[in-house]
Amino acid sequence: MNIPNILTTIRFFLVPIFIHVFFSDTENSYIISAVIFLFAGITDVLDGYIARKYNMVTKWGKLLDPLADKFMQLAAIFCLTYKKLVPLWAIYIILIKELLMVIGSIVLYRRKVVVSASWYGKASTVLFYLAILAIIVLDLSHFQRSVLIGIAVGSTLFAFVRYTLNFKRMRYWKET
Numbered sequence: 001m002n003i004p005n006i007l008t009t010i011r012f013f014l015v016p017i018f019i020h021v022f023f024s025d026t027e028n029s030y031i032i033s034a035v036i037f038l039f040a041g042i043t044d045v046l047d048g049y050i051a052r053k054y055n056m057v058t059k060w061g062k063l064l065d066p067l068a069d070k071f072m073q074l075a076a077i078f079c080l081t082y083k084k085l086v087p088l089w090a091i092y093i094i095l096i097k098e099l100l101m102v103i104g105s106i107v108l109y110r111r112k113v114v115v116s117a118s119w120y121g122k123a124s125t126v127l128f129y130l131a132i133l134a135i136i137v138l139d140l141s142h143f144q145r146s147v148l149i150g151i152a153v154g155s156t157l158f159a160f161v162r163y164t165l166n167f168k169r170m171r172y173w174k175e176t
Contacts, residue, residue, distance in 0.1 A: 002058065002061075004046075004050050004051035004056050004058075005058060005064075007044075007046055008047050008061060015040075015071045017038070018036045018076065018079075019075050021036060024037070024080045031137065033132055034133055034136040034137060037072065037133060038129075038133060041125075044069055047061070063109065066105075066121075069125060069165035072133050073094070073125075073132070074094065074095070076132045076136075077090060077094055077132070078091065081142070086135065087135075087146055090150075090153050093153050094156065097160045101160065108167070118154075119140070123155060124152075124155040126150060127155045127156075128152040130152075131148040131152035132152075133151070133166075135148060
């Protein structure tokens with residue numbers, strides 16, 4: 001197992017730690033959970049950078065890296081929704097989008113196609129991380145939190161549409 005894959009694995013382990021700390025009675029639990037969330041984001045950036053720079057890209061990493069990101073993002077959005085810091089509609093949109101992305105990934109993987117991240121997927125992830133961090137750390141009004149999560153959800157929907165269009169092109173190309 002190479003360094004990028006180890007970082008991805010660490011990110012999987014950070015998910016339950018984030019959830020535990022977020023809901024704990026520990027003083028500053030939100031701040032500590034935000035640091036864990038930020039650390040997960042940093043490991044995501046690092047593993048991608050190291051993998052590309054040192055030619056350590058693996059199929060395992062291409063498949064599990066985005067999955068680790070999604071688990072962390074979903075854990076955060078679930079926690080924030082449960083605490084009523086994020087509107088319920090956001091979780092529904094994110095869940096449906098992620099379910100469709102997983103189905104598309106499985107279909108492509110069975111065809112021996114692994115889709116790499118794109119600029120719009122990366123931008124969406126950054127916006128999502130920033131929104132989640134701001135909501136956890138800052139004392140924002142309901143309106144401000146809704147706007148932030150709306151921007152994050154909007155960017156993730158934009159990425160979803162782009163990925164869907166690329167999926168259709170790949171599918172057509174593979175069938176002809």
